[in-house]
Amino acid sequence: MVKKDRGGVTFPEGFKAAGIHAGIKKKGALDLGLLVSEKEALIVGMFTVNKMKAAPVQISQRRVRRGIGMAIIVNSGNANACTGEQGMADAMLLTEKVGHYIGCSAQKVLPASTGVIGRNLPMTSILNALPALSEKISPKGYVDFSKAIMTTDTYPKSSQKEVLIGGKIVRIGGSAKGVGMIHPNMATMLVFITTDAVIEKDALRASLHQIVEEQFHTLSVDGDTSTNDSVYLMANQMAGNPVIGKGTEWHREFTQALMEVASELRNLLLRDAEGATKFLHLVIQGARSKSDAKKIASTIAKSLLVKTAFYGEDVNWGRIMAAIGNAGVPVRTEKILIAVGDVALVEHGVGLGVDQEEKALEVLKKSDITVTVHLGMGQMTAEYWTTDLSYEYVRINAGYKGRT
Amino acid sequence: MVKKDRGGVTFPEGFKAAGIHAGIKKKGALDLGLLVSEKEALIVGMFTVNKMKAAPVQISQRRVRRGIGMAIIVNSGNANACTGEQGMADAMLLTEKVGHYIGCSAQKVLPASTGVIGRNLPMTSILNALPALSEKISPKGYVDFSKAIMTTDTYPKSSQKEVLIGGKIVRIGGSAKGVGMIHPNMATMLVFITTDAVIEKDALRASLHQIVEEQFHTLSVDGDTSTNDSVYLMANQMAGNPVIGKGTEWHREFTQALMEVASELRNLLLRDAEGATKFLHLVIQGARSKSDAKKIASTIAKSLLVKTAFYGEDVNWGRIMAAIGNAGVPVRTEKILIAVGDVALVEHGVGLGVDQEEKALEVLKKSDITVTVHLGMGQMTAEYWTTDLSYEYVRINAGYKGRT
Structure with a gap:
């Protein structure tokens, strides 16, 4: 009932x-x-x-x-x-x-x-x-x-x-x-x-x-x-x-x-996130611990460079790599895989080239994007949800007295 | 020579x-x-x-x-x-x-x-x-x-x-x-x-x-x-x-x-920071340790809410308070003082009212702003430099393929 x-x-x-x-x-x-x-x-x-x-x-x-x-x-x-x-x-x-x-x-x-x-x-x-x-x-x-x-x-x-x-x-x-x-x-x-x-x-x-x-x-x-x-x-x-x-x-x-x-x-x-135009589902796999996986997810989610790149629909996987490296947990560049949607961009820490980046552009045009990172370090995973960073976010948060 | x-x-x-x-x-x-x-x-x-x-x-x-x-x-x-x-x-x-x-x-x-x-x-x-x-x-x-x-x-x-x-x-x-x-x-x-x-x-x-x-x-x-x-x-x-x-x-x-x-x-x-319109000099005083002071300075400097508020010339000291509380170091609300330029906004953790906020507006219109936080916990200090977060930052970092 x-x-x-x-x-x-x-x-x-x-x-x-x-x-x-x-x-x-x-x-x-x-x-x-x-x-x-x-x-x-x-x-x-x-x-x-x-x-x-x-x-x-x-x-x-x-x-x-x-x-x-x-x-x-x-x-x-x-x-x-x-x-x-x-x-x-x-x-x-x-x-x-x-x-x-x-x-x-x-x-x-x-x-x-x-x-x-x-x-x-x-x-x-x-x-x-x-x-x-x-x-x-x-x-x-x-x-x-x-x-x-x-x-x-x-x-x-x-x-x-x-x-x-x-x-x-x-x-x-x-x-x-x-x-x-x-x-x-x-x-x-x-x-x-x-x-x-x-x-x-x-x-x-x-x-x-x-x-x-x-x-x-x-x-x-x-x-x-x-x-x-x-x-x-x-x-x-x-x-x-x-x-x-x-x-x-x-x-x-x-x-x-x-x-x-x-x-x-x-x-x-x-x-309903302020100014969001993209909804990012971060999937971290192959971590040594749940905590490592969450730290990496959180660091990617907070990176302004990652968030602005997604806003711009820019295939800038280097920023994701840099965020992974900035999370304060042990990782090995040569083991890392990165994909957006079902398009792999990085394998063994190295970019897969312009063709894959072209394919990724199609994924980036969507409003819902899954970003998968495989660390190759272990068995643990974590998921995280975040958004891009848009002009609208700045406008809303610059308050009423600003140049908006 | x-x-x-x-x-x-x-x-x-x-x-x-x-x-x-x-x-x-x-x-x-x-x-x-x-x-x-x-x-x-x-x-x-x-x-x-x-x-x-x-x-x-x-x-x-x-x-x-x-x-x-x-x-x-x-x-x-x-x-x-x-x-x-x-x-x-x-x-x-x-x-x-x-x-x-x-x-x-x-x-x-x-x-x-x-x-x-x-x-x-x-x-x-x-x-x-x-x-x-x-x-x-x-x-x-x-x-x-x-x-x-x-x-x-x-x-x-x-x-x-x-x-x-x-x-x-x-x-x-x-x-x-x-x-x-x-x-x-x-x-x-x-x-x-x-x-x-x-x-x-x-x-x-x-x-x-x-x-x-x-x-x-x-x-x-x-x-x-x-x-x-x-x-x-x-x-x-x-x-x-x-x-x-x-x-x-x-x-x-x-x-x-x-x-x-x-x-x-x-x-x-x-x-030369990308898109910056305000240059913020953060001065943290009264910390228990240099490390505490730096953590607080760094957390304020990284807060999107603080940075967008300064871009909007918005007297939003609550965001500075929230950033201080988010730094992961022991602080006591009732001891905190916050000032922008020579205008005090918060004493003993409580806002000093609308008159002070009006005065602070004049400070916020400038491009160079000193933000002083006194924690009342000890003798240590730290300084930090950062900028506001503007539309221009988003535009530059959204790359060339975006909606810019």
Whole structure:
């Protein structure tokens, strides 16, 4: 029984959400979202490793350790980062008020923010909007919720999935925003995933770590990390399935379904990357370790020279070679193979000549390009997703005061 | 006695140089340079840490270990990188032929290349040009030499300096090319420095390490490293000064003069950075260690978000905060101060408000901007130089086949 009118974070049983304009963004755009579970849910999260953690991140990190939550209150347009004690007090007060409206302690409400750094939240407007927001929550509210977390996103991003666990339907849903950053709406990735699964906490946490590592950590648009990056996963245990214990077959099935939701969200983030004209799928093979493979993928993904060459549809495999050599892991030039699509460009570290480069031009004209690098050093692989670097990226990120 | 008609690499006694068109670049541009010392010189060098070292880099690294050299042969337009055994054979043959013309063994000739990766050198053209090139060398040849090493450089880069050591004039000169990379002329930094100083080898090597660390390693245009980056320092001992021993006062004076030459070359490289409209001088203060300070400077310098914000003259200090937090070193938000020019924007990790941001706008309109970050963690400092990221950078690096 697919719930056709529900999706994203309100796809699983017992979740309600809403979005509203609270006066943070201009022009009446939705900028305050609320996600509520009918019953207390297990909640786990992963947060930015940036040392400058925004106030809501600091608070959420603490509350996630207790592991029980009822609601997430999230705003866009203002990151509440680098706002000192005032920022902490604002985020605390906000969760207290939300708790008041939905009937739980502030400890069970997690705050999240995204937007410009260094401005205090317009608390009066936000608090004034809370009653209407908490009345608005419904099982169909995922679209407004997804819109309320957008900054430079051009479309709301949701995904949902059902999986049978012990004969019972378990639902998973998610909403995300990002990727890429812009002033005044600086931010990157916020991801909210919900499920009605009955699951043990350590199993839930393990699943989260796995999907973050395999999906969200394999995506790079500009290599920067933000003060607010957060991924939340709530499980309200309402599906009636037998308990999913860590390491069981059910756990693998649940994680696989979660992975598909995460993968779809990751792809939606990638497709909305600022100014992107090319979507690059990097496949690194033949590495000595997973870590080596990921380092090489990440270095290629961050190289401005590689990214601008793809923007220019320029068969410049030398830049890929240079990026591989710049990754800080042992490689041997004479073992390296590089291909774009199914056209090999380099074998044994040496270019295959002009004919192959001509063929590669056809591949480069496409918007989706797979770049395969075989290192010839071992058996490990990694995948990574990134984009080219365009004029449009510069225009968006040069802000409003520039020469744009 | 300043030698008015001499400069750069031919400023010191006993050095000759020339540049010629050997058919590597199109349109008759100079593309092959030769630098020769009348007498055997001590030679030290530092090379790219990229794992994909071009053939000439591999050969030069080996020959620098012996430490005695007579000449450097350098071409632009072709990096001779990722060219396999043929590339090694070509570079070897080239140095053998140069040795033949100037009368020394190939071991005393160091090869260097810069340009597009993955193409074999047009050896016939180059070898045909060698007789004319070796006849052309003269004490005034530094301008042609500097031109012959250019790729996307818009002007040749030279510097020279005299220093008195024990009552004798010691001369130092240098030529450099870079910075930033482009297809088909991919390359970054090549630096050639000469001196007639009488100096011990370990003192010379120490001086080189110091100037590379303090000058060339404090410059970032796009964060990439190339297959060909090299810095060479030759000392032919012809100045007649008392021997400069390591750690002596003379050594400090000599290194100081060398530092000034290196600093001037570094500035010339910075000013010619591809598409740059802003020159950013990053000053990191209050770090626990020099290494922490450099990591933070480097992370700010590489942040696309910081670089595009400066291009847009956007007072987006949140991006600087996020870059600081992304450097992987311990920092405390509440201790951080940020200023552009003499306008403070952040104190104790909190923004100082709209008035200060308005004032900062005036600073951002200038082409030279000092960004000061005080971490409040200790006593150590670091400086770094970088540029903004402009449309022009994307245009240049998107190559010729793109939408430019």
